[in-house]
Amino acid sequence: MSLEQFMKLAIELAYDNAKNKKGKPFGAVIVKDGEIVAKGVNNVLETHDPTAHAELLAIRQASLSLGTSDLSDCELFASGEPCPMCLSAIYWANLKGVYYSYTAQEEEEIGLGTKYVYEQIALPKEQRDIKLIRLDKNDGEKNPFALWKEMNKAEII
Numbered sequence: 001m002s003l004e005q006f007m008k009l010a011i012e013l014a015y016d017n018a019k020n021k022k023g024k025p026f027g028a029v030i031v032k033d034g035e036i037v038a039k040g041v042n043n044v045l046e047t048h049d050p051t052a053h054a055e056l057l058a059i060r061q062a063s064l065s066l067g068t069s070d071l072s073d074c075e076l077f078a079s080g081e082p083c084p085m086c087l088s089a090i091y092w093a094n095l096k097g098v099y100y101s102y103t104a105q106e107e108e109e110i111g112l113g114t115k116y117v118y119e120q121i122a123l124p125k126e127q128r129d130i131k132l133i134r135l136d137k138n139d140g141e142k143n144p145f146a147l148w149k150e151m152n153k154a155e156i157i
């Protein structure tokens with residue numbers, strides 16, 4: 001299949017998803033060596049899970065079926081430009097390429113934009129609408145970072 005065909009499939013998934021009232025109009029396909037390894041659709045309405053975005057669910061499915069969190073040999077076809085959460089997941093998964101069709105501007109025009117979140121992230125943390133408040137560590141004998149360091153001594157430089 002060509003790039004255009006993979007994208008056409010992602011858009012069809014988005015269309016059917018909205019039509020069947022399963023979720024918002026977003027679809028995603030992950031491809032490895034020219035083969036589809038995962039598909040995802042926005043499932044927020046059905047599951048009430050605010051993180052159930054098409055790209056995120058496709059990444060989860062691909063990681064599970066390939067048995068690795070490293071998707072550096074995979075490409076993602078997303079019907080719409082990824083939101084900051086999915087973009088982070090794309091980086092965590094190390095995807096080698098991302099294609100999208102509907103732009104952030106077009107998403108914004110139908111009330112599905114994520115410009116606000118992108119703007120919030122770019123602000124210094126003190127200026128964001130949702131405050132990140134640091135509390136003192138109360139870890140007693142259970143310091144998870146010290147444990148991790150100890151467990152991975154050989155690998156940490």
Ligand SMILES: Nc1nc2[nH]cnc2c(=O)[nH]1
Binds near residue numbers: 083086
């Ligand atoms: N790209 C994308 N944008 C969204 N905005 C809200 N939900 C989604 C989604 O599943 N994918």
